[in-house]
Amino acid sequence: MLKIENLHATVADKPILKGLSLSINAGEVHAIMGPNGAGKSTLSYVLGGRPGYEVTEGSVTFMGQDLLALEPHERAAAGLFLGFQYPVEIPGVSFVQFMRESANAQRKGRGEPPLSGGDFLKLAREKAALLKMDMEMLKRPVNVGFSGGEKKRAEMVQMGILNPSLAVLDETDSGLDIDALRVVGEGINATMRANDKAVLLITHYQRLLDYVQPDFVHVLAGGRIVRTGGPELAHELEEHGYEAVA
Amino acid sequence: MTALALPTRKDEDFRYADLAALERVWPVAIETIALAEGEQRALSMVNLGVRELVIVLAPGASLDLHVLNAGPDYGRLALRAELGTGSRFNFGAAQLAGSGQVLEVVTEVQHLGPDAVSQQTVRSVAGGGSSVNYLGKVHVAKGADGTDGSQSVRAMLLDRQSAANAKPELEIHADDVKCAHGCAVGELDKQALFYLAQRGLPPEAAKKLMLQAFVAEAFVGAADEEALQAQALAALEALL
Ligand SMILES: Nc1ncnc2c1ncn2[C@@H]1O[C@H](COP(=O)(O)OP(=O)(O)O)[C@@H](O)[C@H]1O
Ligand SMILES: [Mg+2]
Numbered sequence: 001m002l003k004i005e006n007l008h009a010t011v012a013d014k015p016i017l018k019g020l021s022l023s024i025n026a027g028e029v030h031a032i033m034g035p036n037g038a039g040k041s042t043l044s045y046v047l048g049g050r051p052g053y054e055v056t057e058g059s060v061t062f063m064g065q066d067l068l069a070l071e072p073h074e075r076a077a078a079g080l081f082l083g084f085q086y087p088v089e090i091p092g093v094s095f096v097q098f099m100r101e102s103a104n105a106q107r108k109g110r111g112e113p114p115l116s117g118g119d120f121l122k123l124a125r126e127k128a129a130l131l132k133m134d135m136e137m138l139k140r141p142v143n144v145g146f147s148g149g150e151k152k153r154a155e156m157v158q159m160g161i162l163n164p165s166l167a168v169l170d171e172t173d174s175g176l177d178i179d180a181l182r183v184v185g186e187g188i189n190a191t192m193r194a195n196d197k198a199v200l201l202i203t204h205y206q207r208l209l210d211y212v213q214p215d216f217v218h219v220l221a222g223g224r225i226v227r228t229g230g231p232e233l234a235h236e237l238e239e240h241g242y243e244a245v246a
Numbered sequence: 247m248t249a250l251a252l253p254t255r256k257d258e259d260f261r262y263a264d265l266a267a268l269e270r271v272w273p274v275a276i277e278t279i280a281l282a283e284g285e286q287r288a289l290s291m292v293n294l295g296v297r298e299l300v301i302v303l304a305p306g307a308s309l310d311l312h313v314l315n316a317g318p319d320y321g322r323l324a325l326r327a328e329l330g331t332g333s334r335f336n337f338g339a340a341q342l343a344g345s346g347q348v349l350e351v352v353t354e355v356q357h358l359g360p361d362a363v364s365q366q367t368v369r370s371v372a373g374g375g376s377s378v379n380y381l382g383k384v385h386v387a388k389g390a391d392g393t394d395g396s397q398s399v400r401a402m403l404l405d406r407q408s409a410a411n412a413k414p415e416l417e418i419h420a421d422d423v424k425c426a427h428g429c430a431v432g433e434l435d436k437q438a439l440f441y442l443a444q445r446g447l448p449p450e451a452a453k454k455l456m457l458q459a460f461v462a463e464a465f466v467g468a469a470d471e472e473a474l475q476a477q478a479l480a481a482l483e484a485l486l
Contacts, residue, residue, distance in 0.1 A: 048444050051436065072443035079446075089439040092459025098442070101455060106446035141459075158445065226461075 001026045001198045002166055007058035009046045018223035019058070025164070029192075029199045031209055031234060035242045040202045041085050043220070048186040049075055050083045063165065064173030075136075076102075077109030079159075081196045083172045085202075087151040095214045098142050099124060099161050100206065106162065108166050128158030129240035131187045148175030156187045168200045173208035185211025206238045219245065258322065262379040264348035267296075267320030279332075282401055283286045288469040293317060293323030294476055296428040299325040302432050303333035305359065312468040313339040315349050316481035319435030338367045340464040343376035343408070344485040350379035357420075361392035368412075372455055372486050373436070379411045384427075388419040396459035397427040402434060402460055403483070406451075456465040457482050460484045465467065 002024040009017040016039045034040055035077050045053045047060065051073035061068040067075060067174060071164070090098065102116040105121075115123070128135050131153045143151050156175050159167055169188070173181055189212060192199045201212060209217075209231065217233040218225045237245050252272050253260040260268070280302040281287055288310040289296070303309060307330065315321040327335050341349040355364045370378035384395040401410030414427045434456055444450035458479055467473045 018270055032357050047441070050440050050444075071448075072440060073448045075445035080264050084441065084444075088435075088438050090435075090441070090456065090459070093455055098455065101451060102442070102445035103447060104446055105451055110447065146436060150331070162445065 001063055002200075003059075003061040005059050005061075007046070007060065009042060009099070010054050010056055011019055011042060011052060015056075016223055017046065020220070020224050022201060022225055024198045026165075026198055027195045029201065029212060029217045031201045031203060031214040031217045032220050032225075032244075033111075033161045033217065033234065033237055035224075037221045038220045041170055044082050044085075044168045044202065046108075047075075047080065047168055048072055054154070067185070072110065073105065076162070076164075077106040081162055081164035081167045083152075083155045083159060083167060085170040085174070087143050087146075087155055089146075091142045091144055093142050095138040095140060096121075096140050099138075099158060103161055123161055124149065127157045129188060130160055130190055131157050133157055133181050139181075143159060149177060149180045151185075152176055153180060153184060156184055158183035160187065160191045163191070165196065166198050170202045170204070171204065172201070172203060173203055181207060182211060184208075188212050206234050209234050247258075251390050257424055259352050260379060261434060262348070262350060262377065262381075263322065263365070264320040267348070268322070271296045276300055278302065279309070280304075281309055283307065288312075290314075290470055291467060292474070294323055296320065296322045299323070299399040301325060301327040301335070303329050303335060303362075305331040306333060306335075308367065310336045310467060310469070311338070312340075312465055312470075312474060313337075313351070314341060314342075314474055314478055314481070315351065316342040316478070317344070317347055317349070319347065321349040322352070323350075323447065326354045326356065326481060327364070328356050328358055329362035329364060330431070334360045334362065335364040336467060337365065338466065338468065340461045340474075341367070341370040341372075341378045342371070342461070342481045342485055343372045343374075343378050343463040345374040345376065347374075347376040348379070349376070352379075353382040353419070355382070355395060357390040357393040357395060358385065358387045360390050360420075363394045364396070367398045367464050367466070368396045368397075369412060369461050370401040371461065371485065372401065372403065372408035372410055375405070375409075377409040381413045381415075383415045384415060384425060386418045386420050386423050391422040392419045393423045393425070394457070395423075395425045397429070397430070398463075400460070400463075401406045401426070401431045402457065403431065404434075412413065413428065422475035425476070454468070454479070454482055457486075470482060 006245040007020040196223045283304040284306040286308040343349040372378045410431045
């Protein structure tokens, strides 16, 4: 599904990713862990195509396509979803309107007919319920006045509505209390655990991985994957820290 | 405000005007809107051309005036509002300028008696090398205590060739006065644009969504809010 080869990327002319390679097959959940500043968020932004994040070497293939040749909105329509570490507040734009237009823009990009207002609301209601999010909140402006945890849950509602093939979730667990963590974990499983889908979880903590069990765990340090293992690697990291393990 | 000779750049109220366009319609007739004591009225104006209003609010009168200024050519609304005791003037204007256009709002709000409230909300968008202007004076006369006069002025520039000029001014001759004013010129938030794109919105749809929300702030409380929004949306689509 996703094949990253020897990826080098700079931000403001500063090299951040320095030869990162990673392959993810459909049906798999991968976790990336690593110290602050290692380049984890940079990786997610490079995959999403954020302006200012420049690829200087390497390639990324997503479901058979050259991902890096696509515009950000085309990557979304192709099935890529980023859960943001810091979801952006957009004053004045209602969550419902934003999501409906986004879903329909994606459908248009794929040559599918748009969702009617009624069908969209039904879908939104269903996904909000899955994440135990009050539908009233989704009538408010996008992320404005949401707590940290509500923002992360709202990201997962968006993921549910957009139904991507690959979700890259950047510290979706930070800012969540224990109950919210379970709800989010179950939401990820319900939406993304399927043979034709995959998840890349960026996290600092073992606790999310208790709910969403990874098939592979990678350590990202200094802009590269320095170690790869199974779920036990996450426990090892939790116990001994990055320096000892990587 | 009336001058039969064509104004020049030296006239403060015309310093950013499109004088060539102005010459074609000069002189401009003054329109008077007078509200009697306690009268309430809501007015909307769309694509006005060059207009000059004198608004007179008797004690306790209340006027909601909403304006969408989007062209097609030079658009200028100049108004002077005289507020009597306890009257209320709510003014919201959106200016959407493209391709070399000049759009402007010039206001002078005079609080002549105590306890009057004026609120001005101006939201401007400029693309295609256009310019959008706001020149706004709030004048509080001697004895007009309890005045509440606010100005909220924001402009969004869509490119480097476009410009926004904003000049809010206060002239206060009374004590016990509340006059808030905020003024900002900016660009669309790049982080928000990327966030919207990541969800699947093409760049123009993302910009349109954000600008629509920005402009809507000028129409809050308008009787025909939805109609104004729809017309603003059409104008925005033409801009992007
Ligand atoms: N906009 C930016 N300008 C300059 N440096 C940046 C920018 N964004 C991130 N960086 C730098 O890139 C490095 C990696 O950051 P990031 O990908 O956010 O790390 P992580 O998510 O692993 O904590 C850090 O050293 C950070 O300071
Ligand atoms: Mg990060």
